[in-house]
Amino acid sequence: MAEKMTLIMFSGDMDKALAAFNLAIGAASIGMEVSMFFTFWGLNVIKKNEGAIKSKGIMRKMLNFMNRGGAKRLGLSRFHMFGMGKWMMGKLMKETRSPSPQELMTIAHQAGVKFIACTNSMATMGIGKDAFIPEVDTYGGVATYLADAKDGRINLFI
Amino acid sequence: MAEKMTLIMFSGDMDKALAAFNLAIGAASIGMEVSMFFTFWGLNVIKKNEGAIKSKGIMRKMLNFMNRGGAKRLGLSRFHMFGMGKWMMGKLMKETRSPSPQELMTIAHQAGVKFIACTNSMATMGIGKDAFIPEVDTYGGVATYLADAKDGRINLFI
Amino acid sequence: MAEKMTLIMFSGDMDKALAAFNLAIGAASIGMEVSMFFTFWGLNVIKKNEGAIKSKGIMRKMLNFMNRGGAKRLGLSRFHMFGMGKWMMGKLMKETRSPSPQELMTIAHQAGVKFIACTNSMATMGIGKDAFIPEVDTYGGVATYLADAKDGRINLFI
Numbered sequence: 276m277a278e279k280m281t282l283i284m285f286s287g288d289m290d291k292a293l294a295a296f297n298l299a300i301g302a303a304s305i306g307m308e309v310s311m312f313f314t315f316w317g318l319n320v321i322k323k324n325e326g327a328i329k330s331k332g333i334m335r336k337m338l339n340f341m342n343r344g345g346a347k348r349l350g351l352s353r354f355h356m357f358g359m360g361k362w363m364m365g366k367l368m369k370e371t372r373s374p375s376p377q378e379l380m381t382i383a384h385q386a387g388v389k390f391i392a393c394t395n396s397m398a399t400m401g402i403g404k405d406a407f408i409p410e411v412d413t414y415g416g417v418a419t420y421l422a423d424a425k426d427g428r429i430n431l432f433i
Numbered sequence: 434m435a436e437k438m439t440l441i442m443f444s445g446d447m448d449k450a451l452a453a454f455n456l457a458i459g460a461a462s463i464g465m466e467v468s469m470f471f472t473f474w475g476l477n478v479i480k481k482n483e484g485a486i487k488s489k490g491i492m493r494k495m496l497n498f499m500n501r502g503g504a505k506r507l508g509l510s511r512f513h514m515f516g517m518g519k520w521m522m523g524k525l526m527k528e529t530r531s532p533s534p535q536e537l538m539t540i541a542h543q544a545g546v547k548f549i550a551c552t553n554s555m556a557t558m559g560i561g562k563d564a565f566i567p568e569v570d571t572y573g574g575v576a577t578y579l580a581d582a583k584d585g586r587i588n589l590f591i
Numbered sequence: 592m593a594e595k596m597t598l599i600m601f602s603g604d605m606d607k608a609l610a611a612f613n614l615a616i617g618a619a620s621i622g623m624e625v626s627m628f629f630t631f632w633g634l635n636v637i638k639k640n641e642g643a644i645k646s647k648g649i650m651r652k653m654l655n656f657m658n659r660g661g662a663k664r665l666g667l668s669r670f671h672m673f674g675m676g677k678w679m680m681g682k683l684m685k686e687t688r689s690p691s692p693q694e695l696m697t698i699a700h701q702a703g704v705k706f707i708a709c710t711n712s713m714a715t716m717g718i719g720k721d722a723f724i725p726e727v728d729t730y731g732g733v734a735t736y737l738a739d740a741k742d743g744r745i746n747l748f749i
């Protein structure tokens with residue numbers, strides 16, 4: 276049986292998403308079975324890039340507007356500076372031909388990395404399955420995560 | 434022997450505390466032995482809600498005022514917006530009947546999750562045992578954590 | 592064979608560096624084999640304290656100026672308050688005779704903790720090996736990390 280790695284993607288920061296996808300792809304490429312569990316702000320990473328998410332109530336509308344998400348829209352955990360840090364990082368990554376979070380996400384998915392969206396966070400934030408990219412394989416809660424992580428050789432919270 | 438999970442609760446953010454308690458409760462409910470090690474800002478999570486902590490020296494007094502803590506007072510890691518983000522999140526959680534950090538903490542404790550307060554951080558910040566809720570089971574340092582984590586199937590830093 | 596611990600040091604925050612070095616030293620002192628993998632902002636922790644890093648292009652120059660790093664210059668993840676939080680924490684730590692991040696780094700290295708700098712982050716940020724302290728043992732990417740972490744009893748992302 277393949278060795279397992281699990282990553283809880285709690286953060287919605289671009290830099291942490293880059294780190295997570297690089298770890299996932301590296302592990303998949305040496306034959307590990309990888310699952311990424313997206314929860315809280317991490318759900319932003321796997322949201323569709325197009326437009327706003329429909330949700331009920333003014334507060335959910337606000338929360339979901341602020342968290343429009345999509346891998347294209349993620350900010351940095353540091354030096355965000357109203358988008359300038361992100362723009363700089365984007366330019367540097369292009370120059371050094373580093374793949375973007377979106378490209379890494381596609382590569383990870385093609386390498387067999389499993390994407391799981393946290394249903395508890397979805398319920399609290401009032402977002403449905405239609406908000407997410409089709410690469411999401413599973414919708415599940417803590418029990419789904421624990422079932423994977425219990426046999427994980429490497430389990431990280433990012 | 435029961436399988437173990439350990440969580441280092443370094444952060445004092447409400448959202449991360451929610452994630453941690455949900456993981457702890459989930460693991461306890463499938464029979465795992467869970468210990469949560471509260472350190473640095475994470476100490477705020479297990480502080481009593483009532484009033485200021487007595488401490489010596491103006492700087493410690495300031496630091497402890499800023500970190501009054503108690504599970505009721507935790508802020509979000511993102512979108513805190515001078516408390517508005519927290520208020521919104523609180524309302525959404527009430528609407529969806531999601532338990533608060535305080536309620537989750539009680540549930541976790543009743544489910545047998547062990548709460549450990551980091552004595553090193555307590556010494557640096559100048560706070561004594563009387564600052565904490567009675568649910569704290571153990572006071573210990575890195576060695577206490579490592580003894581648990583070495584046999585942990587899942588060890589996370591939150 | 593000694594039991595292993597691996598720490599990914601993603602963050603460049605002083606408080607998280609303190610936590611990481613304390614964990615590393617604790618584990619080394621009970622005979623564990625510890626490796627710390629410094630990536631992204633974490634690279635700041637192992638940069639030399641002296642002056643600016645030479646790099647090409649205005650944006651890399653700016654990025655590297657903002658990330659001058661060196662264990663002396665790290666800020667707090669919370670309450671940084673334009674350096675005041677850091678100053679207060681520094682004073683409190685001196686009063687309680689807690690070692691500084693720099694001192695802990697030296698102790699960790701002497702205790703046999705392995706320091707690995709992430710070559711991917713270095714390439715994106717345009718920094719060479721000359722930017723780092725001599726205590727760095729290895730330069731490597733994700734594969735280097737995974738080789739250690741696969742056999743790790745405790746693997747944390749900080």
